[in-house]
Each structure stands twice: as structure tokens, then as C-alpha cells.
Amino acid sequence: MVLIYSNDRKLALEMLAKGRELADEQGKQLTVAVISNKDTATDEYIRHGADKVFVAHMDMDSFKVEEYTDILAGIMEKTGAETVLIGSNRDGKELAPRLASLLDTGCVTDITDVYIKDGDLTAERVIYSGNAVAVERFIKKPHIMTVPGKLFDPLPPDDSRVGEVITENIDFEPYPSKIINIQRMVSEGINVEDAVSIVSCGRGFKNREDMTLAEELADLLPGNTMGCSRPISADLKWMTEDHWIGLSGHKVKPKLYFAIGISGQIQHIAGMRDSDIIVAINKDPEALIFKSADYGIVGDLYQVLPKLVDAIKTKMS
Amino acid sequence: MNIIVCAKEVVDVSEIKTDPKTNKPILQGIDKKISDIDKNAVEEGVRIKEKLGGKVTVLSVGPSEAREYIKELLAMGADEAKIIPYADTGDYNVVSTILAGAINNLGYDIILCGEASIDLFSGQTGPRLAQKLGIPQITYAKKLEPKEDTITADRDLGDKKVTMESSYPVLISVTKEINEPRLPSLMQILGAANKPIEVIAHSSLVSEETSVLERIDIKGVSMERKNIIYKDDIDDAIGKLVENLAKDGVLG
Numbered sequence: 394m395v396l397i398y399s400n401d402r403k404l405a406l407e408m409l410a411k412g413r414e415l416a417d418e419q420g421k422q423l424t425v426a427v428i429s430n431k432d433t434a435t436d437e438y439i440r441h442g443a444d445k446v447f448v449a450h451m452d453m454d455s456f457k458v459e460e461y462t463d464i465l466a467g468i469m470e471k472t473g474a475e476t477v478l479i480g481s482n483r484d485g486k487e488l489a490p491r492l493a494s495l496l497d498t499g500c501v502t503d504i505t506d507v508y509i510k511d512g513d514l515t516a517e518r519v520i521y522s523g524n525a526v527a528v529e530r531f532i533k534k535p536h537i538m539t540v541p542g543k544l545f546d547p548l549p550p551d552d553s554r555v556g557e558v559i560t561e562n563i564d565f566e567p568y569p570s571k572i573i574n575i576q577r578m579v580s581e582g583i584n585v586e587d588a589v590s591i592v593s594c595g596r597g598f599k600n601r602e603d604m605t606l607a608e609e610l611a612d613l614l615p616g617n618t619m620g621c622s623r624p625i626s627a628d629l630k631w632m633t634e635d636h637w638i639g640l641s642g643h644k645v646k647p648k649l650y651f652a653i654g655i656s657g658q659i660q661h662i663a664g665m666r667d668s669d670i671i672v673a674i675n676k677d678p679e680a681l682i683f684k685s686a687d688y689g690i691v692g693d694l695y696q697v698l699p700k701l702v703d704a705i706k707t708k709m710s
Numbered sequence: 711m712n713i714i715v716c717a718k719e720v721v722d723v724s725e726i727k728t729d730p731k732t733n734k735p736i737l738q739g740i741d742k743k744i745s746d747i748d749k750n751a752v753e754e755g756v757r758i759k760e761k762l763g764g765k766v767t768v769l770s771v772g773p774s775e776a777r778e779y780i781k782e783l784l785a786m787g788a789d790e791a792k793i794i795p796y797a798d799t800g801d802y803n804v805v806s807t808i809l810a811g812a813i814n815n816l817g818y819d820i821i822l823c824g825e826a827s828i829d830l831f832s833g834q835t836g837p838r839l840a841q842k843l844g845i846p847q848i849t850y851a852k853k854l855e856p857k858e859d860t861i862t863a864d865r866d867l868g869d870k871k872v873t874m875e876s877s878y879p880v881l882i883s884v885t886k887e888i889n890e891p892r893l894p895s896l897m898q899i900l901g902a903a904n905k906p907i908e909v910i911a912h913s914s915l916v917s918e919e920t921s922v923l924e925r926i927d928i929k930g931v932s933m934e935r936k937n938i939i940y941k942d943d944i945d946d947a948i949g950k951l952v953e954n955l956a957k958d959g960v961l962g
């Protein structure tokens with residue numbers, strides 16, 4: 394049995410597509426685990442490929458990893474899950490290894506691919522901060538993996554599919570930690586993964602307001618979105634995490650990627666190396682970013698950007 | 711406060727190149743260091759000690775040569791270190807079982823880990839260890855407020871910010887943003903030479919290690935780029951760049 398779990402419904406639908414493939418290949422069933430008393434999308438999961446939806450009915454509405462580990466282990470036992478795909482948001486990434494540890498089994502995080510090879514489930518993932526890909530074979534069941542967003546496309550909904558919805562209470566052991574506050578972050582609804590052009594800002598910008606220089610450039614480009622390096626988002630909070638590109642952020646593959654005032658550390662490159670054309674603007678001629686660029690201008694971004702904006706406007710008019 | 715920091719020796723990933731013939735990463739001859747975020751974990755451990763008193767112990771599963779880098783962590787203010795030599799196979803179940811074995815032999819209130827290591831980068835070790843010890847975990851902490859009986863942590867989780875509180879013992883993994891690791895002074899570096907580093911055999915901690923995963927291949931990644939870099943006149947450079955981008959058909 395293949396089991397899918399994520400508290401992010403979109404991610405669950407994406408994972409269902411791969412889950413369906415893995416289940417069919419092995420002649421197994423596909424189940425979605427829902428841990429909530431509110432998720433009413435059970436039919437949607439079935440339309441998108443699930444055979445069953447297992448709802449663990451809870452009075453708890455905030456994610457606590459220790460308790461979710463117990464609950465998911467309970468669902469696995471009841472459903473006989475052998476392969477578990479967990480959505481790789483931050484909640485999923487701390488849940489999967491804890492669950493794997495409880496079950497003394499293997500876990501591959503942020504897979505880039507999964508397939509059956511010589512009869513064994515095998516997963517690939519990026520290691521050495523983006524310098525290599527490891528191919529890992531599970532030698533024990535159950536297999537646990539976390540799956541990042543946008544890796545798989547959801548199956549088209551099929552209204553004729555029928556499935557079973559099972560609702561049960563699952564016991565868990567309460568833990569002494571408690572959630573004091575949850576603040577939802579306003580999402581700007583942007584999707585760097587889908588952008589055709591990305592203009593990315595790094596620490597080379599001295600002030601938050603200066604990034605309007607980069608915005609003016611972005612506005613000229615097709616299907617554009619702003620991106621940034623980790624410190625701009627995680628440290629300075631000048632942009633939301635939706636914009637953060639790299640190993641620990643989003644992986645993107647636009648047609649055109651501008652890296653402006655970004656030094657080009659491997660952790661940033663890991664997120665944008667699949668772009669078609671990479672342009673770097675940096676005042677340091679030795680900056681690593683130039684090694685990963687198709688075109689580079691060595692210069693002060695404060696001088697280069699306004700001129701570049703003018704030149705592109707002229708070219709396109 | 712008994713504070714344990716898990717720290718790991720890694721290859722400096724920024725130096726890795728791919729062998730064009732075999733398409734494998736070249737790992738020989740690459741400098742080693744302590745994984746970046748583990749230094750943030752040590753810094754946070756030392757700050758907690760400075761506030762509440764206690765002792766900071768560094769634990770590392772890896773080659774005994776790690777001693778050279780572990781000394782830096784002692785210079786930063788950790789009190790002692792324990793190295794458990796073990797050839798890294800990338801099997802998290804094994805590493806976390808060994809760490810749990812070592813930690814069970816020590817007293818502990820807080821265990822600190824990095825959010826993720828720079829070589830394997832999975833963030834598995836912390837949660838696995840917490841489960842093995844049967845204690846709560848707080849991951850991705852970017853701010854900690856330790857008190858006598860409880861600790862509060864702020865966590866940035868992308869679509870939400872969560873503040874959590876836990877009693878002790880607790881395992882916490884920290885982000886790169888939590889602090890700026892201190893650079894030890896020469897006096898502190900010299901002083902660290904006298905701090906104890908114990909080497910413990912893993913066989914004395916765990917009876918058998920169950921492997922759960924086998925790494926069957928490592929593939930390098932290579933990237934071909936045009937590398938046309940304009941260094942001189944900016945106006946000239948911009949003109950050429952715009953021409954090229956238009957030719958590449960990416961300006962829309």
C-alpha cells in the first residue's frame with residue numbers, strides 16, 4: 394500500500410500522481426491520510442487518483458510533530474502502508490525523519506525522483522549542497538520519502554472514480570511541548586517556480602527601497618517574478634519566503650534569471666542552475682556567480698540597473 | 711543546564727568539482743570544516759550557558775581527525791567534546807542511534823543541532839535523535855529564550871511563524887539566522903588546548919547498527935554556461951548584453 398500525507402492539499406494532489414504510478418506498478422492500493430477534523434476534500438483526493446482516504450479524526454487543529462508522528466504511525470499500521478510520501482514543507486520535513494526513526498526505517502528527504510530498480514524502491518536526492526545527486530536504495534520497509542512541491546503534476550480529475558473514505562480515532566501520546574502562537578504569513582500568491590523571467594536580489598542592495606531598481610527591470614520582462622537570496626528573505630525580511638531561491642528555498646527554471654548583487658554561493662546556485670539563461674551583475678570581478686553565468690556585467694548595480702532598464706526599453710520600443 | 715551540541719565535520723562543498731570523465735564529484739583533497747550551521751548551534755549553546763550556567767558538550771560522529779576542527783568549537787566556549795569514530799555511510803538511522811547511545815550516557819537538558827548539514831542537507835538527524843530519546847523537538851528555531859524550567863522558541867516556517875514552549879529535556883535545531891557565531895580570541899584558542907576531547911568507540915554505545923538505506927551511486931552535476939563577462943565599459947557592456955538577450959529570444 395502506498396500512503397500520501399501532507400497538510401498542504403496542493404502538495405497532496407501532486408504526490409497522488411506519483412503515488413498512483415508507484416501503486417499501479419506494484420499492483421497496490423493508494424491511500425491518502427488526512428489528520429484533521431476539517432479537511433473536506435476527501436472526494437477531491439479520490440478524483441485525483443486515491444483508492445481510499447483515511448481520516449484520523451482529531452480535536453487538535455495545530456500541527457505538533459510528536460503527536461502527528463504517533464498518529465501517522467497508527468494510520469500506517471491500520472492501512473498496512475509500505476511506501477509513504479510526505480509533503481516536503483517544513484512540517485513534513487520534521488515529521489518524516491521522526492516517523493522513520495520510530496519505525497527504525499529509511500527516509501529520503503526532498504527527493505528529485507523515485508522509481509523501482511531491480512525490484513527495489515530507489516530514490517534520488519541532491520547532496521553536497523547541490524554538487525551531486527545521490528541514488529539511494531531502500532533496504533527495509535516501510536519506505537518514507539518527502540516530496541517537494543512542483544515535482545509532479547497532479548492527475549486530471551476523474552469524476553467517475555470511486556473510492557472509500559474511512560474515519561477513525563487514532564490514539565497518540567501527548568508531549569510536554571506546547572504551541573504558544575501561530576502567525577499565518579500573508580502569501581503574495583507568487584510562484585517563482587512558474588516564472589518565465591526572474592530578477593533576483595542579493596546582499597549587494599544596501600536598502601530595501603533600492604530593490605525598486607530591480608523591480609523596474611523585472612517589469613519589462615515576460616512572466617516576471619522577483620526572487621532573492623536567503624539573507625534577503627530569512628535575515629533581512631525584505632522579501633517573503635515565496636521569493637527565496639536556493640537549496641533551502643525554491644528551485645526554479647525560468648528562461649531568464651538575473652542574479653543582482655548575489656555572490657553565487659553553491660547554496661544559491663543549487664536553486665537556479667536549471668535556468669536557460671543566467672545573467673549576473675556584481676561589482677566584484679572575482680565573484681563566484683560569474684562562473685555560473687551566461688552573461689555578466691562587472692559593475693555597481695546602482696549604475697548598471699538604471700542604464701540597463703533604459704537600454705531594454707529602447708530595444709523593445 | 712546540561713547542553714549538548716551535535717556537530718559534524720564535512721567537506722567544504724564550495725570546493726567540489728565534477729570529474730568530466732566519470733561524472734562523479736571529486737571529493738579527494740577537499741578541505742574539511744565544521745558544518746556551517748553547527749557553529750550557530752555551538753554559539754547558541756554557549757549563550758545559554760552564559761545566561762543560565764552549566765556545561766556545553768560537543769558530540770560528533772565521524773573521523774577522529776575531526777579533533778582539529780572540534781578544537782575551534784571548544785575555543786568558542788564549549789567545555790568538552792566527544793568524538794565517536796564512524797565511517798559515514800549516509801545512513802541516518804545508524805548515525806542517530808549512535809548519537810542517542812552517547813547522549814543516554816550523559817545527562818542532558820538541551821540538545822542543539824543545526825537545521826541541516828551542508829554535505830547531506832536533510833535535517834533528519836535532529837528529529838530522529840529526539841524520537842530515539844523520546845523527547846520533544848523544536849526545529850528551525852531562529853530565536854531562543856531559555857529560562858530555568860522552560861524554553862521558548864520562535865520558528866519561521868514559510869507560510870507561518872510559530873512560537874513554541876517546552877520543558878526540558880528538549881531537542882532544538884537552529885537556523886543560520888539565529889546568531890552570528892563568535893570568532894574566538896587567541897587566548898581562547900590557546901585555552902581550548904587543555905579542554906578534554908574524548909574518543910569513544912561506537913561499539914560501546916550500540917550493540918548493532920541496522921542499515922536501512924544503501925547509497926548505490928553518486929552522480930556529479932555539471933553546468934555548461936557561456937561565461938561571457940563584460941568587465942570594462944558599462945555602457946558598452948549593457949549594449950552587448952541587451953543585443954545578446956534579444957538574440958536569445960528571452961526579452962519577450
Ligand SMILES: Cc1cc2nc3c(=O)[nH]c(=O)nc-3n(C[C@H](O)[C@H](O)[C@H](O)COP(=O)(O)OP(=O)(O)OC[C@H]3O[C@@H](n4cnc5c(N)ncnc54)[C@H](O)[C@@H]3O)c2cc1C
Nearest residue numbers: 595596597622623639640641642654655656661676677694
Ligand atoms: C545550509 C545552508 C543553506 C543555504 N541555503 C541558501 C539558499 O537556499 N539560498 C541562498 O541564496 N543562500 C543559501 N545559503 C546561504 C549562502 O551560503 C550564502 O550565504 C548566500 O547565498 C549569500 O547571499 P548573497 O549573495 O545575497 O550575499 P553575499 O554573499 O553577501 O553577496 C553579496 C554580493 O553583492 C556584491 N555587491 C555588493 N555591493 C554591490 C553593488 N553595489 N553592485 C553590485 N554588486 C554588489 C558583492 O560583491 C557580493 O558578491 C545557505 C547556507 C547554508 C549554510
Ligand SMILES: Nc1ncnc2c1ncn2[C@@H]1O[C@H](COP(=O)(O)O)[C@@H](O)[C@H]1O
Nearest residue numbers: 716717771823824826827832833834835
Ligand atoms: N555525524 C554527526 N555527528 C554529530 N552531529 C551530526 C552528525 N550528522 C548530523 N549531525 C547534526 O544534525 C544536524 C543536521 O544534519 P543533517 O541531518 O545531516 O542535515 C547537523 O547540523 C548536526 O547538528
